[in-house]
Amino acid sequence: xxxxxxxxxxxxxxxxxxxxxxxxxxxxxxxxxxxxxxxxxxxxxxxxxxxxxxxxxxxxxxxxxxxxxxxxxxxxxxxxxxxxxxxxxxxxxxxxxxxxxxxxxxxx
Amino acid sequence: xxxxxxxxxxxxxxxxxxxxxxxxxxxxxxxxxxxxxxxxxxxxxxxxxxxxxxxxxxxxxxxxxxxxxxxxxxxxxxxxxxxxxxxxxxxxxxxxxxxxxxxxxxxxxxxxxxxxx
Numbered sequence: 001x002x003x004x005x006x007x008x009x010x011x012x013x014x015x016x017x018x019x020x021x022x023x024x025x026x027x028x029x030x031x032x033x034x035x036x037x038x039x040x041x042x043x044x045x046x047x048x049x050x051x052x053x054x055x056x057x058x059x060x061x062x063x064x065x066x067x068x069x070x071x072x073x074x075x076x077x078x079x080x081x082x083x084x085x086x087x088x089x090x091x092x093x094x095x096x097x098x099x100x101x102x103x104x105x106x107x108x
Numbered sequence: 109x110x111x112x113x114x115x116x117x118x119x120x121x122x123x124x125x126x127x128x129x130x131x132x133x134x135x136x137x138x139x140x141x142x143x144x145x146x147x148x149x150x151x152x153x154x155x156x157x158x159x160x161x162x163x164x165x166x167x168x169x170x171x172x173x174x175x176x177x178x179x180x181x182x183x184x185x186x187x188x189x190x191x192x193x194x195x196x197x198x199x200x201x202x203x204x205x206x207x208x209x210x211x212x213x214x215x216x217x218x219x220x221x222x223x224x225x
Contacts, residue, residue, distance in 0.1 A: 001170075033210065035212075037153075037212070044216065044217055044218050045145075045153065045205075045212070045215055046215070047211060047212060047213050047214075047215075050209075050211040050213075056213065088152060088153055090153075090211065090212075092209075092210035093210075095167060095169075096155060096169040096170060096171070097143075097155040097169075097210070098155065099152055099153040099155065100152070101152045102152045102153075
């Protein structure tokens with residue numbers, strides 16, 4: 001099973017600041033099979049990024065995914081109030097598919 | 109518009125059985141796998157398994173195999189997640205999600221299952 005480790009656990013930032021979220025995998029993952037989701041309290045997760053860097057429909061371009069191999073990053077260029085949430089990375093290559101434990105982006 | 113609509117919240121006692129549902133609409137139901145994901149209170153996401161509505165081919169996470177059964181009724185565009193004997197540790201929100209090339213592009217609203225004596 002591929003283990004995904006996200007860091008930091010919590011990121012305390014102000015609106016307008018840049019957020020950098022890390023996802024490291026225990027084995028190399030084809031970048032075609034790495035995604036990111038956003039989850040707000042009481043809501044289902046929402047797909048942000050797939051294929052490591054492709055924004056899903058309707059996702060603003062302040063969200064950028066990058067990385068390869070075992071190191072992947074989600075960058076939010078300028079945080080807006082709506083962006084404060086929990087973010088999960090996800091590998092959907094080899095079964096079983098797995099998620100990171102999440103990074104909470106909170107208002108400082 | 110693609111929608112995944114799940115059944116309502118349920119409260120059960122340990123040892124009881126339960127089946128929850130997920131109805132897809134707004135797309136060709138048999139063209140996309142449907143996955144189930146667990147989220148325990150205050151925790152992260154866990155992939156449980158996935159089913160193809162066209163032929164009922166099913167794949168389970170080792171963590172959930174023998175714990176749950178995933179099934180589908182293609183005629184009514186609905187997938188199911190079933191337990192034969194619930195445990196208190198099954199208390200969680202369960203999400204269904206449409207699989208597009210294995211990532212999850214549309215999610216249901218979640219079904220809260222509470223198991224308590």
